[in-house]
Amino acid sequence: EPEVTQTPSHQVTQMGQEVILRCVPISNHLYFYWYRQILGQKVEFLVSFYNNEISEKSEIFDDQFSVERPDGSNFTLKIRSTKLEDSAMYFCASSHGLAGADTQYFGPGTRLTVL
Amino acid sequence: DAKTTQPPSMDCAEGRAANLPCNHSTISGNEYVYWYRQIHSQGPQYIIHGLKNNETNEMASLIITEDRKSSTLILPHATLRDTAVYYCIVRVASIMEYGNKLVFGAGTILRVKS
Secondary structure (H helix, E strand, O other): OOOOEEOEEEEEEEEOOOOEEEEOOOOOEEEEEEEEEEOOOOOOEEEEOOOOOOEEEOOOOOOOOOEEEEOOOOOOEEEOOOOOHEEEEEEEEEEOOOOOOOEEEOOEEEEEEEE | OOOOOOEEEEEEEEOOOEEEEOOOOOOOOOEEEEEEEEEOOOHHHHEEOOOOOEEEOOOHHHHHHOOOOOEEEEOOOHHHHOEEEEEEEEEEEEHHHHHHOOOOOOOOEEEEEE
């Protein structure tokens, strides 16, 4: 069964450093997403991406964040200058983009720890 | 997206059916009911979705009331591995018009006990 994969599973970085989180969505999916979950809190939407551009983003997704689909398989989230409050689980998801019910499938997540 | 209301926690005996309720009284006609679960800090796992009719798959059954204001997720024979946070989410059907994000609430913590 196809699944969304994410690397690395755990990333530790120093405050102010840039990090890139990687995701490989399900191969025939057209919509891609990033969510995050701070420890003990709800899963929060960050951004959705379709046809090589951002289709929607939340208030959390400020200028420090960017997304890219550098090739036909990877989808990345970059945080330019990490802050302590960026420490969280980051989940990538993808969906086919069918009209009507369009189910998002999530990856296992990357735990980002900012020191 | 319409808001949902779920009990914060529930217990269920192993082998018994787990019935998780969800209220979505302001649901619109073009909104689906989705259920996901999250085990520990793993990625949310899709379980099932429905619009009007009851649905069943290999994981669970979804019962939606006739007025669509509430639904129940049924795990027919709960196991210890079903211990997780279960999220009920309502979401519009059309991606192109309305966007496609999922809005997660706090969910229901289901504890399956032996």
